Amino acid sequence: MATSGPPTSYQNVLRDKQIAALKRMLNLNQPTPRGSVAASEPVWKVLIYDKFGSDIISPLLSVRELRDLGVTLHLQVDAGREQISDAVAVYFLMPTAANVARICQDCRAQLYDKYYLNFVTAIPRPLLEEVAKASLEADCVPQIGKVYDQYLNFISLEDDFFVLRNQMLGEVSYYALNRPDASDEEIQRICDSIVECLFSVFVTSGTVPIIRCPRGNAAEMVAQALDKKLRDNVRDPRNSMFTGDSTAIAQLSFSRPLLVILDRNVDLATPLHHTWTYQALVHDMLNLDLNRVTLLTADDEPPPSPTSSPQQRTYDLLHSDRFWEQHRGSPFPAMADAVQAEVDRYKTSEEEMKSLKSAMGVDDDESEDSDLLTDKTSKLGSAIKSLPELMEKKKSIDMHTNIATALLEQIKERKLDVFFEMEDRMISKSSLDKTVLDMISDTAAGTPEDKMRLFIIYYILSPDIAEADVVQYTSALEAVGANTAPLTYLGHWK
Amino acid sequence: MSSSTASSVVGMDQTELFKATVRTLKLRRKKQGAAALSPGPSSSPSHQRTPSEFATLARDVVAFISKLQAFLLKHRKNYIDSARHLLGGGSAMSDSERDAIDSEAQKFIEGSLDRINSLRTRLNDNVTGAQMSQYRQSVFESLQDYLKKVANLYSEQRAIRIKRIVDRKRTSRLQPEKYRRLLGSTGCGRTSRSSFETSSGLRTIDREPSPAQHQLPDNDDCDSSDPGEGGREERGVRGEDGSSGTTLRNRWRRRGTGGGGRETSGNLATSSQFSQDSHLTEKERTEFAEENEQLLEHVTTMVDEVRQIEGRVIEISKLQGLFSQKVLQQAEQLESISRTTVEAAENVSEGNEQIKGVSYPCNILYHCIFELTL
Numbered sequence: 001m002a003t004s005g006p007p008t009s010y011q012n013v014l015r016d017k018q019i020a021a022l023k024r025m026l027n028l029n030q031p032t033p034r035g036s037v038a039a040s041e042p043v044w045k046v047l048i049y050d051k052f053g054s055d056i057i058s059p060l061l062s063v064r065e066l067r068d069l070g071v072t073l074h075l076q077v078d079a080g081r082e083q084i085s086d087a088v089a090v091y092f093l094m095p096t097a098a099n100v101a102r103i104c105q106d107c108r109a110q111l112y113d114k115y116y117l118n119f120v121t122a123i124p125r126p127l128l129e130e131v132a133k134a135s136l137e138a139d140c141v142p143q144i145g146k147v148y149d150q151y152l153n154f155i156s157l158e159d160d161f162f163v164l165r166n167q168m169l170g171e172v173s174y175y176a177l178n179r180p181d182a183s184d185e186e187i188q189r190i191c192d193s194i195v196e197c198l199f200s201v202f203v204t205s206g207t208v209p210i211i212r213c214p215r216g217n218a219a220e221m222v223a224q225a226l227d228k229k230l231r232d233n234v235r236d237p238r239n240s241m242f243t244g245d246s247t248a249i250a251q252l253s254f255s256r257p258l259l260v261i262l263d264r265n266v267d268l269a270t271p272l273h274h275t276w277t278y279q280a281l282v283h284d285m286l287n288l289d290l291n292r293v294t295l296l297t298a299d300d301e302p303p304p305s306p307t308s309s310p311q312q313r314t315y316d317l318l319h320s321d322r323f324w325e326q327h328r329g330s331p332f333p334a335m336a337d338a339v340q341a342e343v344d345r346y347k348t349s350e351e352e353m354k355s356l357k358s359a360m361g362v363d364d365d366e367s368e369d370s371d372l373l374t375d376k377t378s379k380l381g382s383a384i385k386s387l388p389e390l391m392e393k394k395k396s397i398d399m400h401t402n403i404a405t406a407l408l409e410q411i412k413e414r415k416l417d418v419f420f421e422m423e424d425r426m427i428s429k430s431s432l433d434k435t436v437l438d439m440i441s442d443t444a445a446g447t448p449e450d451k452m453r454l455f456i457i458y459y460i461l462s463p464d465i466a467e468a469d470v471v472q473y474t475s476a477l478e479a480v481g482a483n484t485a486p487l488t489y490l491g492h493w494k
Numbered sequence: 495m496s497s498s499t500a501s502s503v504v505g506m507d508q509t510e511l512f513k514a515t516v517r518t519l520k521l522r523r524k525k526q527g528a529a530a531l532s533p534g535p536s537s538s539p540s541h542q543r544t545p546s547e548f549a550t551l552a553r554d555v556v557a558f559i560s561k562l563q564a565f566l567l568k569h570r571k572n573y574i575d576s577a578r579h580l581l582g583g584g585s586a587m588s589d590s591e592r593d594a595i596d597s598e599a600q601k602f603i604e605g606s607l608d609r610i611n612s613l614r615t616r617l618n619d620n621v622t623g624a625q626m627s628q629y630r631q632s633v634f635e636s637l638q639d640y641l642k643k644v645a646n647l648y649s650e651q652r653a654i655r656i657k658r659i660v661d662r663k664r665t666s667r668l669q670p671e672k673y674r675r676l677l678g679s680t681g682c683g684r685t686s687r688s689s690f691e692t693s694s695g696l697r698t699i700d701r702e703p704s705p706a707q708h709q710l711p712d713n714d715d716c717d718s719s720d721p722g723e724g725g726r727e728e729r730g731v732r733g734e735d736g737s738s739g740t741t742l743r744n745r746w747r748r749r750g751t752g753g754g755g756r757e758t759s760g761n762l763a764t765s766s767q768f769s770q771d772s773h774l775t776e777k778e779r780t781e782f783a784e785e786n787e788q789l790l791e792h793v794t795t796m797v798d799e800v801r802q803i804e805g806r807v808i809e810i811s812k813l814q815g816l817f818s819q820k821v822l823q824q825a826e827q828l829e830s831i832s833r834t835t836v837e838a839a840e841n842v843s844e845g846n847e848q849i850k851g852v853s854y855p856c857n858i859l860y861h862c863i864f865e866l867t868l
Contacts, residue, residue, distance in 0.1 A: 041560050042636045072632030082623035086549035132515040149506040
């Protein structure tokens with residue numbers, strides 16, 4: 001359930017702020033020195049996180065960057081951890097009872113030299129007392145360096161896109177909110193967790209939004225709760241998150257972002273719609289998760305990279321990959337053409353390098369023709385310089401080629417282009433060339449889920465469908481093995 | 495605030511709250527445990543953990559490298575900006591000082607490398623598990639990275655300095671030819687100092703805003719020689735130097751080709767590419783630096799030789815002056831001798847005449863004698 005985030009004006013990029021907060025945390029909450037020339041002394045830390053923490057950190061900082069910040073080891077909080085008595089431990093966890101127990105255990109076992117506890121969101125008072133008690137018992141109070149509430153309970157996937165969590169999604173899903181037998185407490189709990197995450201978003205970006213929502217459903221609950229929380233916080237001058245330096249205040253007065261909270265019920269068709277753009281296809285077909293894709297490679301492919309098991313390849317689709325940035329919204333054919341163009345361009349530069357190599361070998365004896373040689377040497381020099389770039393490009397091209405191939409296979413297999421077209425036509429209310437029934441009974445096309453999706457969209461979009469027709473469709477769907485439970489829900493929903 | 499682009503208010507520091515909680519708990523405990531004092535605080539020893547040897551060594555290395563960095567940074571401004579400061583008469587850093595800094599830095603770097611290597615041997619002492627050894631490995635790597643970054647500072651500075659020297663040489667090399675041409679046309683007989691310095695004067699005439707740093711470092715760089723004598727000698731020297739300059743350039747070019755595509759030599763003509771050499775590895779940089787040092791030495795020895803030749807030519811000219819004087823003297827003497835001889839001959843012939851007229855028998859004798867003597 002991603003909501004519209006703050007605008008990406010020149011300094012307001014949420015992702016960058018989150019990265020800055022993480023770096024500050026890893027620097028033991030000391031202000032990072034701004035000296036550009038000097039390298040700062042390394043302080044060696046061990047980063048300990050739980051699943052929530054790792055979800056937050058992994059799209060933002062690579063292992064390389066963690067190394068640069070001085071993190072020598074990163075460990076799961078639940079994993080067996082050994083004593084490393086010279087290290088400083090930085091914990092980044094959700095403040096749950098289990099995590100707190102684990103921290104206390106570590107303190108008692110004297111695993112590390114100093115402990116910096118950073119909680120993803122505010123730690124409730126009783127748990128804080130737990131930690132205090134345990135540290136007192138273990139007599140390691142001086143070793144607890146800092147206890148910090150980071151308010152980073154959201155995952156920034158891109159500059160202008162964040163999700164609220166990636167773990168235990170079942171707890172906060174649409175289903176959980178809207179199923180008929182959900183109790184009030186559960187609904188309240190879900191709303192609270194959503195409010196908490198949104199609150200972290202605004203604390204990190206340092207602005208108080210204007211909130212707008214439709215009436216009468218879960219969105220209104222969330223909006224009201226968030227509003228209350230923000231007001232309470234701003235009103236309390238001692239603990240307020242939002243008073244800070246003048247720029248933060250300026251942001252408050254001039255450009256408060258607009259937060260629009262919508263319930264999914266507003267438009268059920270879109271998530272079910274078959275997609276045609278690159279990023280959406282990867283997400284749909286290949287399970288793009290936290291900017292990471294895992295491909296199952298066929299047997300006849302060349303040996304894989306060392307980081308993956310024999311049949312799997314993992315790729316990170318990053319912000320820094322130029323091709324990805326450019327083409328992630330392009331429709332599949334355009335993207336395939338672009339990949340081809342990149343491959344051609346790369347091949348030409350490779351040819352150039354090869355020709356240069358041979359030319360250099362031949363002209364080595366010419367000492368008089370110094371101008372020509374200077375030319376060649378400078379060309380060679382620039383070729384050498386551009387070599388690492390070319391390697392990067394090659395890697396990225398390979399990755400995109402593999403992904404595109406995998407997508408193509410799936411598309412062909414499931415005839416997804418036909419689905420897409422039909423749904424598109426339905427949504428734009430133009431006529432269809434094949435009827436839905438044909439599509440459903442066509443065994444060559446698509447998985448049962450695909451057909452289900454198609455039908456649901458059709459059902460949602462056509463307000464007056466006869467009962468008999470519905471029964472007919474249902475039986476057809478059951479014939480191809482789709483689970484018709486959603487239809488009952490939709491019946492109610494309508 | 496300088497860091498105001500990122501929101502400086504992120505999260506809440508609960509440390510104070512935590513400490514307050516600890517204090518209240520302590521108080522509570524004291525009240526409760528006033529009765530049960532026996533398993534009291536005395537059981538918990540103060541956790542004075544002696545850090546492991548590895549840790550102390552690692553800390554030492556870090557401190558050492560930081561000292562090196564501080565040293566480099568302290569002198570960096572002076573090192574790099576010295577050329578500009580010279581104009582304003584500020585704290586100039588002479589080449590010897592720069593050399594001293596370079597050698598110090600080298601020593602420091604070698605020292606750190608030694609320490610890091612000794613640390614490597616200690617890597618596996620007292621290791622209590624896989625995580626510990628991984629941790630130590632990462633610590634070791636991060637030490638190497640830190641040293642590399644600091645050494646980069648040093649090599650950057652050096653590269654800038656060497657680039658300046660090369661640029662100076664390059665531009666001054668172009669001067670002798672130009673000067674010769676000008677001499678030919680204007681026939682100026684300057685009694686000026688060494689070629690490099692006069693060329694600086696010319697440069698201000700020839701090319702308009704030449705960077706000041708080229709002018710003055712020439713004074714700094716080349717040793718001043720005695721004033722040459724006479725335009726003739728100057729011209730002689732210049733011609734010598736100009737040719738030596740061009741041979742130098744050829745030699746540099748040839749070295750460039752021999753170097754197999756090394757950027758420096760190929761790009762002597764276009765020094766702009768030198769500024770892109772920040773990607774050169776340290777090894778390459780030191781190689782280039784050495785090569786440049788050698789070339790510099792070469793040029794300096796040539797300048798010395800040229801000066802020697804100058805001296806010798808002056809001596810030769812003096813000797814030749816003497817020689818010409820002597821020759822003139824000799825000519826005079828010869829002339830006087832010839833005059834004397836001519837007079838003597840005349841006298842003898844007169845005497846002959848007189849004797850002829852006197853008496854016959856003695857005549858023949860005297861005649862014979864006079865004839866004989868003539």
